[in-house]
Amino acid sequence: MHRSFTKEIVKQVALTRGNATSASLVTERMNMFTALNDAMRVAMETDPTAVVFGEDVAFGGVFRCTVDLKEKFGEDRVFNSPLCEQGIAGFAIGYASIGRTAIAEIQFADYIFPAFDQIVNEAAKFRYRSGNQFDCGKLTFRTPYGAVGHGAHYHSQSPEAYFAHTPGLKVVMPRNPTQAKGLLLASIRDPNPVVFFEPKALYRASVSEVPVGDFTIPLGQADIMRTGSDITLVGWGAQMRVLEDACDMAEEAGVSCELIDLQTITPWDVDTVEQSVRKTGRLIISHEAPRTGGFASEIASTIQERCFLNLEAPIQRVCGYDTPFPLAYEKLYLPDALKNFEAIKHAVNY
Amino acid sequence: MAVRLFAKSLTSRAPRTARLFSTTVGQGEFPGGQTVPYVNKIHVLDPKDNEIIPAYRVMDQQGKIVPGASLPEGIDEELTVEMYKHMIRLNSMDNVFYDAQRQGRISFYMTAFGEEGTLFGSAAAIKPRDMVFAQYREAGVLMWRGFTLDQFANQLFSNEGDLGKGRQMPVHYGSRELNYQTVSSPLATQLPQAAGAAYGFKLAKEDRIAICYFGEGAASEGDFHAALNIAATRECPVLYFARNNGYAISTPVKDQFRGDGIASRGAGYGIPVIRVDGNDIFAVYEVTKKAREMILSEGRPVLIETMSYRQGHHSTSDDSTRYREVSEIKHWKDTNCPMNRLKLFMMDKGWWTEERDIALKDIERTNVLTALTKAEARGIPELHTMFEDVYAEKTPNLIEQEQEMLQHIAKYPEHYEGGH
Numbered sequence: 001m002h003r004s005f006t007k008e009i010v011k012q013v014a015l016t017r018g019n020a021t022s023a024s025l026v027t028e029r030m031n032m033f034t035a036l037n038d039a040m041r042v043a044m045e046t047d048p049t050a051v052v053f054g055e056d057v058a059f060g061g062v063f064r065c066t067v068d069l070k071e072k073f074g075e076d077r078v079f080n081s082p083l084c085e086q087g088i089a090g091f092a093i094g095y096a097s098i099g100r101t102a103i104a105e106i107q108f109a110d111y112i113f114p115a116f117d118q119i120v121n122e123a124a125k126f127r128y129r130s131g132n133q134f135d136c137g138k139l140t141f142r143t144p145y146g147a148v149g150h151g152a153h154y155h156s157q158s159p160e161a162y163f164a165h166t167p168g169l170k171v172v173m174p175r176n177p178t179q180a181k182g183l184l185l186a187s188i189r190d191p192n193p194v195v196f197f198e199p200k201a202l203y204r205a206s207v208s209e210v211p212v213g214d215f216t217i218p219l220g221q222a223d224i225m226r227t228g229s230d231i232t233l234v235g236w237g238a239q240m241r242v243l244e245d246a247c248d249m250a251e252e253a254g255v256s257c258e259l260i261d262l263q264t265i266t267p268w269d270v271d272t273v274e275q276s277v278r279k280t281g282r283l284i285i286s287h288e289a290p291r292t293g294g295f296a297s298e299i300a301s302t303i304q305e306r307c308f309l310n311l312e313a314p315i316q317r318v319c320g321y322d323t324p325f326p327l328a329y330e331k332l333y334l335p336d337a338l339k340n341f342e343a344i345k346h347a348v349n350y
Numbered sequence: 351m352a353v354r355l356f357a358k359s360l361t362s363r364a365p366r367t368a369r370l371f372s373t374t375v376g377q378g379e380f381p382g383g384q385t386v387p388y389v390n391k392i393h394v395l396d397p398k399d400n401e402i403i404p405a406y407r408v409m410d411q412q413g414k415i416v417p418g419a420s421l422p423e424g425i426d427e428e429l430t431v432e433m434y435k436h437m438i439r440l441n442s443m444d445n446v447f448y449d450a451q452r453q454g455r456i457s458f459y460m461t462a463f464g465e466e467g468t469l470f471g472s473a474a475a476i477k478p479r480d481m482v483f484a485q486y487r488e489a490g491v492l493m494w495r496g497f498t499l500d501q502f503a504n505q506l507f508s509n510e511g512d513l514g515k516g517r518q519m520p521v522h523y524g525s526r527e528l529n530y531q532t533v534s535s536p537l538a539t540q541l542p543q544a545a546g547a548a549y550g551f552k553l554a555k556e557d558r559i560a561i562c563y564f565g566e567g568a569a570s571e572g573d574f575h576a577a578l579n580i581a582a583t584r585e586c587p588v589l590y591f592a593r594n595n596g597y598a599i600s601t602p603v604k605d606q607f608r609g610d611g612i613a614s615r616g617a618g619y620g621i622p623v624i625r626v627d628g629n630d631i632f633a634v635y636e637v638t639k640k641a642r643e644m645i646l647s648e649g650r651p652v653l654i655e656t657m658s659y660r661q662g663h664h665s666t667s668d669d670s671t672r673y674r675e676v677s678e679i680k681h682w683k684d685t686n687c688p689m690n691r692l693k694l695f696m697m698d699k700g701w702w703t704e705e706r707d708i709a710l711k712d713i714e715r716t717n718v719l720t721a722l723t724k725a726e727a728r729g730i731p732e733l734h735t736m737f738e739d740v741y742a743e744k745t746p747n748l749i750e751q752e753q754e755m756l757q758h759i760a761k762y763p764e765h766y767e768g769g770h
Contacts (some may be wrong), residue, residue: 051553076553082583087576090542091584094560097531097543098481100550114572121536122543130524130532131515132739167740191742220745267745 027209032202035177035210036065036142039184040103042214044073047101049138050188052078054088054105062107063144063203089115089141093123096136096193103188109145109197110154116162123193124168137191142184144200145173146238146288147334152327158237158289158320163195164266164298170194170219171265173237176202178210182217183263190219199238206241222269224276228256231282231347233340234273234299236262239286246340255348265295273299274306281312282347286335291319313350316343403613405657406637407627411686413694422636427701433474433631434696435710437466437689440490442714443499444662446722447506451520451666455726456506458520462487464629464661467688468593470494471634472654476561476589476642481547482530483540483562486521487593491563495528499717503725515739516731537568541577541590545651548581548588552649559645561589566655567598569612578619581651589641590621590653593628595660600673613655621653628656629688659686733759 030038044050052066052073058080060067070078081088085106092104106112112119119141127135147156163171172187172194174180180198187194199206225240226247235243240261247257258276262268277283283303285296296317304315318335326333373389380386408419415421444461451459462469469490476482482491489502501513505523508516514524514532524532531540531547544562551558568574569592581588592612596603609615616623622644626637634656641652659682663670670679696702737744737752744752759766 049550049553079584082576082579084576084579086572087542087545087580090539090573090576091546091549091580094483094543094546094548095550096546098547098550100553102546117536118539118542118573122534122539125534127742128739129514129518129522129534130526131513131517133513133524133526134532135742137742170741267741267747270746 026212028212029207030177030181030210031204031207032174032177032180032198033063033065033204035181036184036198037067037069038210039181039188040066040069041072043101043103043185043188044069044077046214047188049100050077050103051095051101052103052105053081053091054142055081055083055107057105061105063200065142065198065203066105085111085114086118089118089123092139092141093118093126093136093193096139097126097134099138101138101188102136103140103142106141106143108155108157108200109143109159110157112141112143112159112195115141119163119169119193119195120166124166126168126193128168135191136193138188139193140184140187140190141193141195143195143197144203145197146199146201147325147330148201149330150327151325151330153324156325156330158197158287160195160197160236160265160287161289161293161295164295166266168193169266171197172219172263173197173199173265174263175199175237175240175261176206177208179217179223179261179263181210182215183219185214186216186219189216194219197237201238202241217263219264220267220269221263222272223261223263224258224272225261226257226259228258228280230256230280231284231344232258232260232273232276232280233344234260234262234283234285235287236265237288239288239335242335242337243286243340245337246344249337249341250344253345255344257344262299268299270302270306273303277303277307278310281310282350283307283311283315284318284340284343284347285315286318286340286343288320288334290322291317292322294319313347316347318343397609397614400610400614403610403623403625403655405625405627406633407630408632408636409630409691409695411629411691413691413696413698422632422639424639425632425635427699429474430692430696431701433470433635434689434692434702436470436490436494437692438707438710439499439714439717440466440469440493441689442711442718443489443493443502446715446718447503447520448662448666450506450722455722456520458666459506460486460521460665461662462490464659464682464687465593465595466490467631467692468591468628468634468656468658471631472561472563472591472638472656475635475638476559479529479556479558480642481544481551481558481560483544483547483560484523484530484533485537485540485564485568485593486533486535487565488563489521489523492523492525492528492530495525495530497523497525497528497530499721500724501525503718503721504728507725507728508730509725509728510731511725511728512731515735538564538571538573538577540564541568541571541573542580544588544590545577545581545584545586548586548651549584552585552587557646559587559589559642561591563591563593565598566592566594566596566603566612567601567606569615570598570606578615578621578651578653582619582621585650587645587649588651589638589645590651591638592653592655593658594655595628595658597660597664597670597674599664599668600670602674611655611657613653616653621651623653623655625655625657628658629686629691631688631692658688661687 473494504511
């Protein structure tokens with residue numbers, strides 16, 4: 001936490017102004033899982049067709065995100081599915097295909113791959129292939145992603161790039177409780193299928209004052225967390241904490257950093273990143289996922305096309321290595337603040 | 351699939367009466383089953399010892415009502431003639447468009463030869479509001495609901511009249527108006543989707559089911575398992591309708607499964623099953639009607655398996671004589687064809703004549719040819735439609751790419767004339 005709560009609240013409310021259905025200055029202290037829970041509660045209160053389901057969601061979820069929802073809304077609307085990800089995905093698509101709101105949970109993003117066919121071949125193409133006769137837009141897949149300290153291969157992955165390669169899907173990743181609530185509500189109400197990746201390391205660790213009641217944060221818009229003049233850093237989700245630390249280190253060394261949280265991976269906010277890089281002339285993109293084929297590649301190549309004459313240094317990608325996510329060497333594997341700080345120094349001294 | 355890091359909460363189920371074995375020595379209560387009897391001898395349940403699940407039939411291969419059976423309730427002369435007329439229409443459409451593909455006028459086609467009985471028998475037994483999830487060999491169901499020959503032809507030519515805007519391969523029909531969800535190529539994906547839609551109808555308290563068609567090959571996909579299991583646990587008003595026609599492209603059923611067809615799987619999921627002679631349109635009609643009633647009154651899914659034979663090639667990209675005997679195909683056409691069986695029945699009853707038959711075939715062929723000619727003459731959808739409907743709104747990158755495309759085509763217009 002590098003900023004005071006007051007500053008945080010003012011910033012959040014400013015962000016939601018104009019988009020909020022009942023934006024409020026009243027806030028409540030929440031961590032990420034309680035904020036997500038609050039978003040689902042609001043979604044279900046405002047939309048009687050909304051259902052929440054997945055593996056173990058009825059008793060509150062293995063990460064407590066759906067706690068008390070079954071008690072509030074009944075077991076018809078909050079229920080366990082059999083242990084079958086392709087079934088969860090297909091069921092959600094069908095439910096949404098008749099105009100009802102499906103909020104489906106995949107227990108870990110690492111286990112979303114059995115549902116890949118349903119998400120990529122079906123959900124993403126549903127509207128296009130039918131000539132807009134049918135759609136499954138009222139569908140959101142929530143799933144915990146990312147490093148957690150000891151998750152190894154199958155409780156640590158960041159699969160956003162696989163989905164970013166699929167036209168028809170939106171991919172969203174929040175960085176803190178306020179963002180999580182506002183972006184999840186926007187995702188649930190967006191008329192397109194959304195894959196919503198939740199940084200599980202922050203479920204309890206990230207705590208902030210979250211506006212009470214109903215508000216949304218628009219999809220497709222990046223958030224400039226800090227303004228600076230020497231270099232632009234872009235990231236999303238849990239990586240924003242790491243990048244904040246790197247920026248602090250750089251600023252102590254006299255480098256002014258502009259820090260951008262992409263928030264929506266597809267469709268991503270090219271304009272905000274482009275304007276920033278035109279100003280700073282330098283860009284670093286950082287994500288936990290492996291470097292090759294990671295979403296940083298898309299950002300780097302797009303910005304290179306648009307900002308060729310403004311770039312003072314090569315665009316750098318500070319990412320996970322091209323290995324499966326390791327257990328014992330997690331600390332070394334991750335693109336931490338120090339690795340980003342090194343990249344910043346390299347860029348400004350280029 | 352997912353690793354279970356946390357203990358499952360145990361839910362109790364109503365105990366089912368356990369069958370008593372001669373060696374029963376008490377019974378056990380396990381959370382993983384109902385009340386389970388113990389035995390003191392090893393009890394092997396071998397499916398080889400099971401009775402083959404019988405197929406229901408009303409009418410024999412000569413079009414006579416079988417002993418002990420009678421015409422299903424709701425079947426009268428008018429409905430019978432109407433079903434037969436649709437069979438002729440679908441058959442004419444299949445013949446004409448199969449040939450049109452051979453001539454290179456459309457890119458692809460799939461016929462439904464031999465399965466007309468399953469299609470119209472089931473289509474007539476459900477309600478127009480019931481939502482259809484089809485595989486691809488179910489055009490007859492859509493035809494029964496009123497999809498016109500022009501609409502079929504427009505889709506096949508992917509022209510500007512196609513409701514799907516010319517984006518999918520031929521035979522991937524869909525109609526929102528007729529509650530027929532748009533077909534997609536990936537097999538069995540529609541099965542769990544049908545359960546989800548049905549669950550929505552249930553929560554909305556609508557007197558409405560989802561009906562989901564699929565072949566016996568598609569039933570080997572993981573989505574079959576996913577769907578039947580979740581449909582059972584969520585008690586979804588969905589009718590799973592398997593068309594077992596003996597082949598999945600070249601693969602005979604002996605390479606597809608070793609159990610008693612698809613029907614035998616229902617019990618494992620706790621789903622009631624009915625097997626039916628798919629070449630007997632009356633039997634298909636009756637069991638579909640009964641299944642629909644059961645689904646709504648008992649609030650759970652039902653599985654129907656229709657036994658039939660794929661008389662045609664798998665598609666226009668397939669020559670089925672490379673993996674099955676011509677004599678086999680001929681045998682089915684000659685002795686057990688759903689259309690012939692119904693025709694014999696109708697002639698017996700005095701509801702139909704050879705003259706009417708010839709005249710109708712002539713008219714339908716002309717109608718299909720007219721639809722084909724009209725559809726062929728129409729242009730493909732306008733260029734701008736290519737970037738629409740990817741999302742509900744056009745995203746910035748799509749707007750940019752559309753501009754790129756327009757600038758490119760303006761430079762080289764002659765290079766991109768016509769469609770596929």
